[in-house]
Amino acid sequence: HYAIPHATSAYLAKKALHGKVKIVTTLHGTDVYLLGLNPSYKAIVEFSMENSDSLIAVSEFLKKETLEKFSITRPIAVIPNFVNPEKYKRTGRGKEKIICHISNFRPLKRVADVVQIFGMIVKERDCRLYLVGEGPTKHPAQKLVEKLGLEEKVYFRGNVGDVSRILGKSNLFLLPSQQESFGLAALEAMSSEVPVVATRVGGLPEVIRHGKDGYLAKVGDLDTMAEYCLKILTNESLAKKMGREARMRVLEK
Structure with missing residues (x-):
């Protein structure tokens, strides 16, 4: 490797x-x-x-x-990456919506965009944001959370040994990366029946089918990504349908 x-x-x-x-x-x-x-x-x-x-x-x-x-x-x-669908699958989800982002917090992952998009979403829909991982942009992201007054809604989880537990109870996965050669984290989310809102870069369009099991937007188009997120979070039937399509995509691949 x-x-x-x-x-x-x-x-x-x-x-x-x-x-x-x-x-x-x-x-x-x-x-x-x-x-x-x-x-x-x-x-x-x-x-x-x-x-x-x-x-x-x-x-x-x-x-x-x-x-x-x-x-x-x-x-x-x-040979595309793959995940174990028996490990990554949907579990119990509470009433409050959970948005999840998992990465190594490198600049290419644009974690600040995740926070800013969440800031737009939370004005319209009560939800929480789980940020999973460690890396060089974590501290700036924490500062941005404080600046936007989102401390009670954003949870920095650090490195987690088994992310399947978090994904299993998430409602949406957000991946606004500058570049992704494949997007393994997106595949893990899809296996867990979690719709993905991501950027149309690299190998992500090979994984996510726009409008079917997730949505794709241009890098830096935060307004459109927030709009897509709200579309999923406010329409339960759409969210479930996309989640099922996402898992089927993983099983078929």
Whole structure:
């Protein structure tokens, strides 16, 4: 998993074993459009991919990005991420609506957008926001929550060992990312019958069908995302239908 450092280490191990092992490298995203494009790493990333016996990308988007940005001749197979539907499924949900966001709180995840969108939603519909994860933008997000006076409605849960429990009782998953090579968190939510409102970037359109099991919007279009969220939160029959469609999507994939 990941072209750097794991594929590089695997190549060295293969040489030490005189080529008696095969290297299968799975590209996840940051190894391609973050580390891979750094001038300090690009050559070794390209070398590691080209010298793998098999290359896998988690989405068609990531395959396309890799072929455009690197000079490799090795064919790339697309094998999407998957989740265990027996683990991620709907559980009991209370009367108060819960919006959930799970990420590593990197700038690309745009957690501030999550908070701002929630600020718009809570003016129209009583609900709570669970922010799950840790990362560099957590503190700024906490400051924004205080600035908007949302402290009693926003819960920073930190790193959670089993996010399925939170997803199982959530009503909506919000993912306003700048970039997503696939969107595994969205897939976990969908398996839990949770409609997803996300950005139309990267591999997300390969996972979420706009208007059927979730909604997609442009990056930074907070008003539209808030509108989509309210559409789901205020229409119980629509929310249930989208939730069922989302889980079926996971089972079919």
